[in-house]
Amino acid sequence: MTPSPYFRAGLIALIAALAIDQGFKLAMLHGVGMVTGQVITLAPVLDLVMAWNYGVSFGLFQQDSELGQWALVAFKIGAVALIAWWLWKAESRFTAIALGLIAGGALGNGIDRVLYGAVADFFAFHITTSTWQFRWYVFNLADVAIVAGVGLLLYESLFGGSSTASKSA
Numbered sequence: 001m002t003p004s005p006y007f008r009a010g011l012i013a014l015i016a017a018l019a020i021d022q023g024f025k026l027a028m029l030h031g032v033g034m035v036t037g038q039v040i041t042l043a044p045v046l047d048l049v050m051a052w053n054y055g056v057s058f059g060l061f062q063q064d065s066e067l068g069q070w071a072l073v074a075f076k077i078g079a080v081a082l083i084a085w086w087l088w089k090a091e092s093r094f095t096a097i098a099l100g101l102i103a104g105g106a107l108g109n110g111i112d113r114v115l116y117g118a119v120a121d122f123f124a125f126h127i128t129t130s131t132w133q134f135r136w137y138v139f140n141l142a143d144v145a146i147v148a149g150v151g152l153l154l155y156e157s158l159f160g161g162s163s164t165a166s167k168s169a
Contacts, residue, residue, distance in 0.1 A: 001088075003088050004087070004088060004089055004096065006090045006092060006095070006096035007088060007090065009093050009097055009100070010090060010095075010096030010097055010100035011087075013096070013099075013100030013101050014100035014107070015100075016100075017100065017101050017105055017108065017141075017145035018105075018107050018108050020141055020145075021104070021105065021141040021142040021145065022108055024140075024141050025108075025112065025120045025122075025141075028048070028120070028122055029050075029120060034048070034122070035050055036050050036051065036052060037049070039124075045125055045126060045127055046124070046125055047124045047126070048122050049121075049122065049138050050120070050122060051120075051121045051122070051124075052116070052118035052120065052121070053119040053121050053138075054117075054118045054119075055072075073110060073114060076113070077110070079106055080106050080107060083106070087099040087103065092156070094152060095153065095156060097149075097152065098148075098149040098153045099149065100149070101145040101146070101148050101149030101152070102145070102149035102150065102153075104142070104145050105142040105143060105144070105145035106142070108140075108141070108142035108145070109140070109142045109143070119140065119142075121137075121138040121139055121143075122138065123138065123139050123140065124136065124138045
């Protein structure tokens with residue numbers, strides 16, 4: 001079976017997301033030498049904070065044991081395999097790019113888990129006033145790629161975009 005004509009676009013998105021994520025993490029961990037808990041203020045609402053995530057998105061399913069970490073790696077491999085199969089059959093460039101972003105982000109976080117036993121997170125958005133404080137979860141560029149990919153898939157499913165979606169309506 002031959003790949004979708006849009007497979008290449010998805011593969012480019014995957015490689016770009018993975019390279020940007022891993023390049024940034026290498027720069028922060030080995031170039032800047034950030035250590036756990038270190039904070040670098042970038043703007044009044046954005047800090048770089050070195051944090052290790054032993055779970056999945058938003059710190060869910062924390063795994064401190066080596067077995068738990070490898071279970072999460074196995075889960076990621078399975079998820080990326082399913083996304084790759086979907087990408088192979090993608091019926092639009094939009095879908096292929098979205099899937100490439102998701103797979104690239106998942107691979108980036110999976111590489112962290114294999115190399116470090118946890119996922120390196122850096123970005124912390126926050127808003128502080130005299131009476132109120134909001135802090136978002138600490139995240140990384142792989143997470144941004146995953147969320148962007150999911151957002152693109154949702155957009156396409158809600159508003160169309162592929163020629164096959166419009167023909168079946």
